[in-house]
Amino acid sequence: MTGDVLRLVVAVLLIVLIGTSVCVVGISEESSELPEVDPAPLIELLGDALMMIMEGHYAGARDICSEAMAITLPSGLEYLHLRVYGKLLELVSNLERAEKVRESAEPKSPEVKVLLYELYEVKLELEDAIIRYVSELSKYFKDDATRYVMVRSVEELVASFMSRLSSDIDELVEVYLRGSRGGDVLKVTISLPKKVLGGSVLEVSAAVTSEHVTGLANLTVFVTYADTVTEVVNEVIKVGSQTSLYVRTPSAEDLTQIGVELDEELPIKVVALATASVSGEEVVGYAAVDSVLVFTRPRLTIMVPNRVYPEQPINVTILARIDGVLKAKIYLDKVDTAHLLLETDLKLGKNTFLLNLSNLSVGYHKLYVVTEPSGAYLGFTHSSAFAVVKQPLVAVAEAPEIVVIPPLSTVIHVYVDTPTPYEVTVYVENREMLRVTYLNKSRIYLTVPLPLTPLLWRYNIKVEVRSLDPLYGSVTKTLSTYVVNLPLLLAAVVALGLAMVTPASSRYMSFSLRSVLHSFSRLSRASTRRTQPPAVSKSLVRFRRPRLLKLYRKIISLLSKFSEPPKRSETLREFFRRLQSKVGSSIQQLVWRFLSMYEVDIYSQHDVSESEAREIARRLEEYGAE
């Protein structure tokens, strides 16, 4: 016992000692997923950087860019973020150089030229970088309203910034062209409409002025359409005066021919360059203005019927709200030369065309109306679907309501009001009974065989008239008629009447009816027994309890003083034979009588008299008591 206690104490000490040796329990904090980036401050930061540059605070812009580049962001966003601020730093550096250059530059200075290229390049790259950056940042906003306000605000700022940058570059171009000196410069101003229709005349008003220069100046105006096509107009103008130059803008077909992709608005850039000679030195002046070359879609409304019959001409109406004439082509089902139906001119107002199309298949078709680019109009394509349907076939069929047979046929009258060969098929109860072909007969009488009818029946007759000309449809008429077999019907009525009236016949019929009914009922009982599966009880077979069992046991117990009770292997009669030698005759008689009754009770379906059995038991009791 002492040893047990000692072991227990040592165990406790060891556990506690180990526990106290653990002095540091590290609690590890499950790292939770980092929250996503909040784009709003980054948008503000970008806005501040752009504002600083626009205001010329380059040192402040550098500080902002440096702070921005130190921010840690998710990898996809970080790349765009660093690209933007990297380009901004590059731009700041270029703008600082441009400021210095502006003060002292010779005309056509290579340094200025290089700076101009670099500025153009960084402007293009910066514009692309900012657009992608802002687009990526906008995905991080959780609130739609905040996204809308902040993104819109920065987009407007970016647009202003780019516009300002373009102006700065334009100024630098001027510095490149004329140098940094003041005084001997030509000031060029040009004006033109903000929008001009394609194919029309563009009027450019230009003026060249100067404080110190007089005389004549060469004015060259470059008009560039869609950054692709350039027209050059030269004129000599007196310095201090104004002139107007007229330039025909390209039409839609002109631009299409040279492969320019047409749009409703294309940019026009007009650059005017004026040069004059002063004391042997050339002085220049420069101005640039933008405009827009406008094209419109022709306003055409095309009307085509929804359905036509074969060989029927198609009436096409085109309502045109256009200036001048527009060439149009109409195609059937496909826009290619093989399917060209008509080539025409469309004028202002309603233009109607009748198209005669032969051998047009039944079904859906399409009509295409196509106009080419012309003048101030862009190209136009419109399709309308129409259906070619079969000519209707007019036919009437009549059959008598009641037909008495014999003969086993009836006559159906068919009238076809269509000048076409046709085939008539007659079905009686969906069975084809007759098929004939007529070339050109409008009224026909068909003798249609009828099925054998025992007494009376109603038949559905279907008459189908089908044109042999594929351009015509078919028609089906459904009729019905009662067919009466008169001889058989009369015979049946007579037989039935006789049977009903004759006594012997009526008795026989009554007996026969009852037998038939009885047979039917027995048949149904047998089938029920057959159909019902035998009830297989899952429980064990149980014997019926004998009615005299209790009396039997009583009598056996009374007889037990004379003989042993019946063994399991013993029958009742064997038991009685064993008992016989041990009891008197009166008892034998009583026992024999009872055992006979008991045998009947347990082995047969017959009833036994319980009262008699009880009397026997009572008398045996009396004997037993004696």
Next chain:
Amino acid sequence: MVLSRTMILMIAATVVVSVLAVTINVPSTTPYSPYCTGPEGYSELVKILNAVVVYSPADVSHSSDAVILLPLERDLSSSDYLTLKNLVVGGATLIIADEGRYSDALLSYLGVHIRVANYTVLDEVRKLRDRFHPVINVSLGRGRYAEVTTFMPSYILEGGVGGPVLGYTSKYAYADVDGSGFYSLGEVMKEYLIVGSWHVGNGTVVLVRDLDAFSNSLIGEEGNVAFIRYITGLRKAYLVVGGLRLGGVDELKLALSAVGLGRTMRSREFLLATYLLLAAVFAVVRYSEKAR
């Protein structure tokens, strides 16, 4: 079974020593507890400053050479205000870490009238890891700065600052008024004042609107260590825990440390020696009984 008195005494002694050892050595999990070694605990702060942990300002020895760190999660009693005022006026530096408004009454008592706000300040631009960890640019005076990392700090709304220690967020920080964790329209982006200081008598009061800047997870940041070491200097530091919501175990640890058991009970050698001594005594007694 009948236990002898010796046995009972031995078991009792062992249990007492073990319970004391467990109480003192098993770390706490209560946030901001000096006995908590987890990320939210202040155990590293105590180690770095070799600070004395006391429950009440009254336990701080009166000295102009003291730096009192006072993290607050609940109000102090008014008797503490007087004690603290005497300490500060006498020349001590009081550093209050409070994200709520528990220091309002104390500051007012000390003559510092400011307004604070409870909203969390987030900063996506100047941050550590994410915008919930704004990095505060703290001016320590004499041209010295420290970048202190905080976690979801609140800010000083108005009242001006008189002392040299000032800490601002970047100008792209914002107070998350709706608690969405993101900037929402109407929220203001600006520089928020997170750390302020005021001269009171001969001492200084520094208010840091964040409790986590001194926690184990952030105290290891270079800026945070530099900040606390600069303010503390070589002076004796006291960590007053009466303003924290400590659990019973922490308070028991504090009490045991106060009676001087802390050091000895933390020593494994001491504990081992104690158990071996108890076992030796028991063996001797049993042997003598048997011999008898």
